[in-house]
Each structure stands twice: as C-alpha cells, then as structure tokens.
Amino acid sequence: xxxxxxxxxxxxxxxxxxxxxxxxxxxxxxxxxxxxxxxxxxxxxxxxxxxxxxxxxxxxxxxxxxxxxxxxxxxxxxxxxxxxxxxxxxxxxxxxxxxxxxxxxxxxxxxxxxxxxxxxxxxxxxxxxxxxxxxxxxxxxxxxxxxxxxxxxxxxxxxxxxxxxxxxxxxxxxxxxxxxxxxxxxxxxxxxxxxxxxxxxxxxxxxxxxxxxxxxxxxxxxxxxxxx
Amino acid sequence: xxxxxxxxxxxxxxxxxxxxxxxxxxxxxxxxxxxxxxxxxxxxxxxxxxxxxxxxxxxxxxxxxxxxxxxxxxxxxxxxxxxxxxxxxxxxxxxxxxxxxxxxxxxxxxxxxxxxxxxxxxxxxxxxxxxxxxxxxxxxxxxxxxxxxxxxxxxxxxxxxxxxxxxxxxxxxxxxxxxxxxxxxxxxxxxxxxxxxxxxxxxxxxxxxxxxxxxxxxxxxxxxxxxxxxxxxxxxxxxxxxxxxxxxxxxxxxxxxxxxx
Amino acid sequence: xxxxxxxxxxxxxxxxxxxxxxxxxxxxxxxxxxxxxxxxxxxxxxxxxxxxxxxxxxxxxxxxxxxxxxxxxxxxxxxxxxxxxxxxxxxxxxxxxxxxxxxxxxxxxxxxxxxxxxxxxxxxxxxxxxxxxxxxxxxxxxxxxxxxxxxxxxxxxxxxxxxxxxxxxxxxxxxxxxxxxxxxxxxxxxxxxxxxxxxxxxxxxxxxxxxxxxxxxxxxxxxxxxxxxxxxxxxxxxxxxxxxxxxxxxxxxxxxxxxxxxxxxxxxxxxxxxxxxxxxxxxxxxxxxxxxxxxxxxxx
Numbered sequence: 001x002x003x004x005x006x007x008x009x010x011x012x013x014x015x016x017x018x019x020x021x022x023x024x025x026x027x028x029x030x031x032x033x034x035x036x037x038x039x040x041x042x043x044x045x046x047x048x049x050x051x052x053x054x055x056x057x058x059x060x061x062x063x064x065x066x067x068x069x070x071x072x073x074x075x076x077x078x079x080x081x082x083x084x085x086x087x088x089x090x091x092x093x094x095x096x097x098x099x100x101x102x103x104x105x106x107x108x109x110x111x112x113x114x115x116x117x118x119x120x121x122x123x124x125x126x127x128x129x130x131x132x133x134x135x136x137x138x139x140x141x142x143x144x145x146x147x148x149x150x151x152x153x154x155x156x157x158x159x160x161x162x163x164x165x166x167x168x169x170x171x172x173x174x175x176x177x178x179x180x181x182x183x184x185x186x187x188x189x190x191x192x193x194x195x196x197x198x199x200x201x202x203x204x205x206x207x208x209x210x211x212x213x214x215x216x217x218x219x220x221x222x223x224x225x226x227x228x
Numbered sequence: 229x230x231x232x233x234x235x236x237x238x239x240x241x242x243x244x245x246x247x248x249x250x251x252x253x254x255x256x257x258x259x260x261x262x263x264x265x266x267x268x269x270x271x272x273x274x275x276x277x278x279x280x281x282x283x284x285x286x287x288x289x290x291x292x293x294x295x296x297x298x299x300x301x302x303x304x305x306x307x308x309x310x311x312x313x314x315x316x317x318x319x320x321x322x323x324x325x326x327x328x329x330x331x332x333x334x335x336x337x338x339x340x341x342x343x344x345x346x347x348x349x350x351x352x353x354x355x356x357x358x359x360x361x362x363x364x365x366x367x368x369x370x371x372x373x374x375x376x377x378x379x380x381x382x383x384x385x386x387x388x389x390x391x392x393x394x395x396x397x398x399x400x401x402x403x404x405x406x407x408x409x410x411x412x413x414x415x416x417x418x419x420x421x422x423x424x425x426x427x428x429x430x431x432x433x434x435x436x437x438x439x440x441x442x443x444x445x446x447x448x449x450x451x452x453x454x455x456x457x458x459x460x461x462x463x464x465x466x467x468x469x470x471x472x473x474x475x476x477x478x479x480x481x482x483x484x485x486x487x488x489x
Numbered sequence: 490x491x492x493x494x495x496x497x498x499x500x501x502x503x504x505x506x507x508x509x510x511x512x513x514x515x516x517x518x519x520x521x522x523x524x525x526x527x528x529x530x531x532x533x534x535x536x537x538x539x540x541x542x543x544x545x546x547x548x549x550x551x552x553x554x555x556x557x558x559x560x561x562x563x564x565x566x567x568x569x570x571x572x573x574x575x576x577x578x579x580x581x582x583x584x585x586x587x588x589x590x591x592x593x594x595x596x597x598x599x600x601x602x603x604x605x606x607x608x609x610x611x612x613x614x615x616x617x618x619x620x621x622x623x624x625x626x627x628x629x630x631x632x633x634x635x636x637x638x639x640x641x642x643x644x645x646x647x648x649x650x651x652x653x654x655x656x657x658x659x660x661x662x663x664x665x666x667x668x669x670x671x672x673x674x675x676x677x678x679x680x681x682x683x684x685x686x687x688x689x690x691x692x693x694x695x696x697x698x699x700x701x702x703x704x705x706x707x708x709x710x711x712x713x714x715x716x717x718x719x720x721x722x723x724x725x726x727x728x729x730x731x732x733x734x735x736x737x738x739x740x741x742x743x744x745x746x747x748x749x750x751x752x753x754x755x756x757x758x759x760x761x762x763x764x765x766x767x768x769x770x771x772x773x774x775x776x777x778x779x780x781x782x783x784x785x786x787x788x789x
Contacts, residue, residue, distance in 0.1 A: 080620050080621040088623065089608045089618070124320060125324060125326065129338075130310075131397075132338035132400060133314045133342060133400065135310065138341050147328065171611065180609075184573045189579060190579075190582075193730055195731040196731065226380065227327040227328045227381070
C-alpha cells in the first residue's frame with residue numbers, strides 16, 4: 001500500500017499522457033465518422049444502383065471484419081506489400097493510421113444507424129415539405145434531420161460509449177494509449193516494475209469518461225424531448 | 229375562364245390502372261367534391277395535381293398556364309415542378325405536421341424558406357419575417373387557434389392539428405386548396421370543428437377540391453361533385469344532379485350505403 | 490475495387506500468418522521466412538531504385554543487400570524498434586530513451602552519420618514492423634532463436650542471458666531442480682525463448698502476451714510458475730519490486746541477445762564491425778558498466 005502511494009504520482013502522470021492519446025483518438029474519430037457516416041448512408045440509399053451496391057459491400061466488409069485486423073492492414077499493408085511505408089514509424093504516423101481506421105470503421109456503423117433513422121421518418125413528412133414548395137435539401141435539413149437525430153441518439157450513444165473502450169485496440173499498432181501506459185509498469189518503466197495496479201487503474205479513467213459522456217448524451221436526449 | 233383544366237389524365241402503378249382518362253374543369257371560387265369508394269383513384273388524382281405522382285399522360289392547366297403536358301418534356305423537369313406545386317395546397321388525411329415546430333412554426337416555415345429566394349431578403353430580413361409571422365398568426369386565429377399558436381403538434385388534438393395543417397397550406401396562398409379525406413383520421417366528435425372551418429373557407433370563395441366520405445358535407449358545401457369508380461369519372465354535376473338524380477346504378481348503390489347507414 | 494479488396498484480404502492473411510507464427514507453439518520455423526520473402530524482395534528493389542535515382546553518377550548497386558544501409562543513410566534516421574525493457578531500453582526522468590541497448594544504438598547511428606529514433610512497438614509485430622519499413626531494426630534484448638534468425642538478418646550475439654523459472658517465494662525450496670517442475674503449470678510469453686524451453690521439457694504451459702503477463706499469472710495464482718529472461722527477472726522480481734512474493738529458482742538454458750534487421754540487410758554486417766570496434770576500444774564495456782550488465786557482455 002505504501003509502495004503504491006509512492007508510485008502513484010509517476011503512474012498518474014504516465015496514465016494521463018496515455019489518456020490524452022485515448023481522448024485524441026476518440027475525438028478525431030467522432031469528428032470524422034459522424035459526417036462521413038452520413039455520406040455513406042446516402043451512398044447506400046442512392047437510387048443509382050451501382051453506387052448503393054458498392055457502398056453496401058464496403059459497409060459489409062468493414063462491419064464484418066475485426067477492427068483489429070483493419071488497423072493492422074491500414075498500418076502495415078503499405079510498407080509490407082507496396083514497399084511504401086506511407087505512415088512512417090513515428091508516433092504521429094501511428095496516430096494518423098489509427099485515426100483513419102477508426103473513422104472509417106465507425107462511419108460504417110454510424111451509416112447504418114443513420115439509414116435506419118432517416119427511413120423511420122414517415123414519408124408524409126417529405127411529402128408535406130414537397131407540396132409546400134420546399135427543395136429536397138431544405139426538407140432534409142429543416143424537417144427530416146432533427147427527427148432523425150432524435151431517433152438515433154439512443155443507438156448512437158451506445159456506439160459512442162463503445163468507441164471510448166475500442167480506442168484501446170489501437171495499441172496493436174503500438175499507439176500508446178492509456179492501457180499501453182498502464183501495462184508498461186508491469187514490465188518495468190520509469191523505475192517501477194512489476195506493478196499490476198496501474199493497468200487496473202486505467203478502468204477508473206474509462207469509467208469516469210464514459211460516465212461524463214452518458215450524462216451529456218442523456219441531456220441531449222432530454223433536450224429533444226420537446227417534440228414527438 | 230376555368231381556373232383548373234384537367235384533360236385525359238391516365239396513371240398506372242406497375243400493371244394496375246388507377247386513373248383512366250380523367251377530365252374535368254373547375255371555376256374560380258368553386259368547391260369540387262370528389263366522392264367514391266376506397267381504391268377508386270380519388271387520392272391518386274389529388275396526388276397527381278400536387279405532383280406527388282406523375283401522370284403517365286394528360287394535361288394540367290391552371291389559369292390557362294400549362295403546368296403539365298405529357299407530350300411536352302420541358303414541362304416535366306424536376307426543378308420546374310417545385311414552383312408549379314405552389315399553385316396547389318394540400319391538406320393530408322394524417323396532417324403530416326412537422327413535429328419539431330410549434331403550430332406557428334409549422335405555418336411560417338415554408339413561407340420563410342421561400343422568402344429567402346427574394347432578391348431583397350437580406351436587406352429586409354427582419355421586416356419580411358415580421359410580415360410572415362403576422363400573416364401566420366392571423367391564419368391561426370381564423371382557424372380558432374389563437375391560444376394554441378405556441379403548442380407543439382403532440383400537444384394538440386387531432387382536430388386542432390388538422391386546422392393547423394389547413395393554415396399551413398393557406399399561408400402560401402395557393403390558387404386551389406386540396407383536401408385528402410381531411411376528417412378520416414379524426415374521432416367523430418372532432419370532425420365538426422374541421423368541417424366548420426372548411427365551410428367558412430367555402431363561404432369566402434376559396435377554390436377547393438375536397439376528397440371526402442362526409443356525404444352530407446359534400447352536398448351542402450360543394451358547387452360541383454364528381455363520383456369516381458374504378459379509376460373513371462362515372463358521374464359529375466351539381467350536388468342535386470349527383471345525389472338526387474343520379475343516372476348510374478353504381479352511384480345509387482354507393483350513395484344508398486350512406487343514406488341508409 | 491474488387492481486385493484491391495482481394496489484394497487486401499491476401500495481405501491480411503500474410504500479415505496474420507507472420508504474427509501468428511511468433512505466437513503459435515510448434516509452428517515450423519521456416520514458415521515466416523517464406524511468407525516474408527516476396528515482400529522483402531519488393532522493398533529491396535524499391536530501395537534500390539531510390540538509391541540509383543538520387544545517386545545517378547554512381548555505379549549500380551550490385552546486390553540487393555547493399556540498399557538497406559543506403560536507404561537508412563538517405564533518409565538520415567535509423568528507426569529502432571524497442572519495448573520498455575529495463576535495463577536494455579527504458580526512459581529516464583526527462584523521458585528520453587536510455588539503457589545498454591539504447592545507448593549502443595545511438596552510438597551506432599552516430600557512426601553511420603544518421604540520427605536515431607526510438608519507436609515503441611508491439612513485440613508480436615516486430616517482423617511486420619521491419620518488413621513494412623516502419624522500423625529499421627529490433628534492438629531490445631532479443632534472444633537469438635531459430636525463428637528470429639530465419640525471419641531477420643541478425644547481428645552477432647552481444648550479450649548472454651538465461652531463461653529462469655519464477656515461482657512464489659514460499660514454495661521456492663520445493664522447486665530447485667528441473668525434475669521437480671513437472672507438476673507445475675507454467676505461463677510463458679508466446680514466441681519467447683522461455684516457451685521453447687518448456688515445450689522441449691514437455692511441461693504444461695499457457696502462452697501469454699508478454700513476460701510481464703506471465704509474472705502476473707504467477708502473482709495472481711492462475712499459473713504456478715513462469716519462465717522469463719534472467720536480465721528481466723533481476724529487475725522485476727524480489728525485494729523492492731512489485732513482485733516481492735516471487736523469486737527465481739532453476740535456470741533452464743543460456744542464450745544470447747542479438748539485433749535484428751530486415752532479411753538480407755547489410756546493416757547487420759555494418760553493426761558487427763561497429764561491435765568489434767567498440768569492444769576493442771572498451772566503449773562497449775564502459776556502456777555495459779553503466780547499466781550493470783558488464784558480466785553478460787560477449788567478447789566481439
């Protein structure tokens with residue numbers, strides 16, 4: 001116990017650095033995947049058949065394979081098969097590769113949620129907009145979008161909470177997120193070795209962060225309660 | 229001159245012919261009631277007039293302007309259709325109010341969006357918005373909803389919702405206001421308030437086309453009645469011609485169900 | 490599009506096999522070498538092309554092995570793949586990498602006239618990192634096993650090590666010879682030299698992801714014993730560490746550390762020369778003394 005208190009400041013500092021990386025990956029993924037998911041959703045709903053087929057196949061592949069494998073492919077494939085290590089070996093390159101994998105993966109999941117949300121808005125809403133002389137984009141942004149958002153908030157909250165924890169997968173390409181930072185003390189790092197508790201302590205970070213997100217998303221849900 | 233002329237409209241879904249050679253005309257300030265059993269093509273006809281469906285053939289003219297001519301491809305363009313729709317207003321059976329806007333917001337929305345296309349919108353933004361708001365409030369007052377303007381659709385009764393929907397359609401000042409079974413989704417005790425509003429509109433010489441199952445209302449308010457059966461116009465004329473002196477056996481059969489029932 | 494997808498799928502398979510081979514016990518040692526070979530050819534050619542492009546006046550690079558040294562010199566950085574492994578590679582208080590391996594790697598890079606960059610990698614993916622050119626060498630107390638030597642171009646051995654058995658301190662006196670180990674369950678790092686030892690002794694074992702995980706298994710009681718590197722055990726087990734209740738008993742074998750490069754790379758030969766020179770002038774021993782590993786250093 002005494003030893004643990006002694007190690008605490010070093011461990012916390014190290015976990016904070018790792019958690020910052022986790023947060024960065026989380027934020028970048030969300031910022032990228034939320035709009036990209038909408039683009040993919042429109043692609044899969046397109047009336048131009050080839051486009052919707054291709055989009056659906058891509059979504060199937062991305063959702064049908066483990067994110068861990070996708071990370072490995074995106075990071076190592078260029079160097080291994082094409083002979084061009086486009087990401088480089090440094091931390092920035094690994095982060096970029098991880099961001100690309102996560103954004104693409106999550107955009108595919110989001111796209112399916114969006115599609116369900118858009119399709120669950122009654123056709124009558126669009127028709128009402130049309131007979132009032134609104135353009136299709138006006139109908140989407142002024143009528144459909146908010147109703148869709150209201151419907152997708154609960155499933156999106158689920159995915160977002162999952163994303164928080166999924167970021168830990170990025171350590172397969174040696175992105176030093178919080179679990180990596182916690183594990184380092186088991187092997188030995190900064191004079192602390194054989195310490196198991198930092199790894200378990202990372203759970204506290206996840207718990208607090210997902211708690212904050214749950215509250216925020218719950219508020220959003222409540223905010224949209226004013227209409228049905 | 230007739231405000232609306234419809235000539236030889238045909239429409240099929242896949243292999244089913246829903247509208248078969250429909251022609252009629254309507255004078256300004258008149259009220260046209262379309263009656264007939266379910267599946268006779270009444271609703272499809274209204275949807276064709278509002279360009280929610282595209283007729284396979286035929287011509288639609290409003291105030292002498294050809295809005296739709298199946299023989300003239302230029303009239304079929306999507307971008308053109310949006311403007312042409314504004315000649316018509318449509319009140320749906322299921323209201324289709326926008327749930328995230330208040331009653332007032334529902335009435336104002338389309339008009340506001342349309343106003344943005346005016347060249348002087350930026351300069352007179354506040355003024356224009358104020359005008360639109362005053363107009364919307366007046367319409368809702370006319371519908372007897374002055375104390376409900378700031379309620380959301382889910383806080384209103386069905387009858388109140390339908391009156392908001394009517395105000396919403398009127399806000400764009402359409403030449404012809406169409407109703408698609410406006411009282412069918414309402415509880416019986418709520419139909420009265422909607423029919424009363426429609427009757428007032430008729431008295432103010434609003435040109436209307438009403439698809440309805442309310443036979444008594446059609447007879448009282450309409451200046452012209454069309455009876456549709458299996459995609460055809462089987463009979464048309466003044467209410468007394470259709471209701472009391474019908475020539476066709478189908479018409480008599482149909483009407484007897486209402487008078488006896 | 491379809492073709493690209495097919496290629497990607499094939500790529501995954503290759504990648505999965507390369508990583509998988511490190512972990513699976515009893516996988517033929519030559520498998521990784523075979524799967525790696527085609528991509529290695531590709532990257533070597535590519536490096537060749539780059540070299541001739543920029544040094545147009547020079548004669549053509551004759552053998553593909555020439556190119557790796559040129560490739561590193563040209564980009565001006567030697568990227569060293571490491572893990573946090575005291576006393577070989579670890580961070581000092583200011584956050585820069587030190588240790589016997591880290592200091593030697595910096596000196597080697599200096600001798601080549603390039604800068605050094607340390608990159609923490611996932612140990613499982615070291616071959617993929619090398620062949621994918623995201624790192625240029627693995628320099629991290631790596632035991633020279635048959636698998637390692639067939640998949641990488643390795644330097645001469647520079648440091649001795651042993652695989653030793655870790656048990657909880659209160660039971661240590663019962664397990665002081667190899668014969669007594671047969672009724673224990675072991676945790677060993679997948680693909681490590683320790684795994685090889687327990688396999689050849691026919692002992693019961695569970696492969697885990699890292700040596701540190703193996704220690705945790707013993708501490709948590711989910712395994713009776715672990716086999717890890719003696720250099721690591723010295724730093725991590727016993728008084729003053731997080732594993733005060735563990736201790737080491739039997740040494741199973743002795744082994745040697747080496748540095749790994751891409752298959753066919755001429756950097757291995759360059760490093761051997763550097764090792765010989767720095768052993769001769771005493772600088773290697775001096776560095777080893779700094780980290781208390783001088784007794785383990787092998788004469789070059």
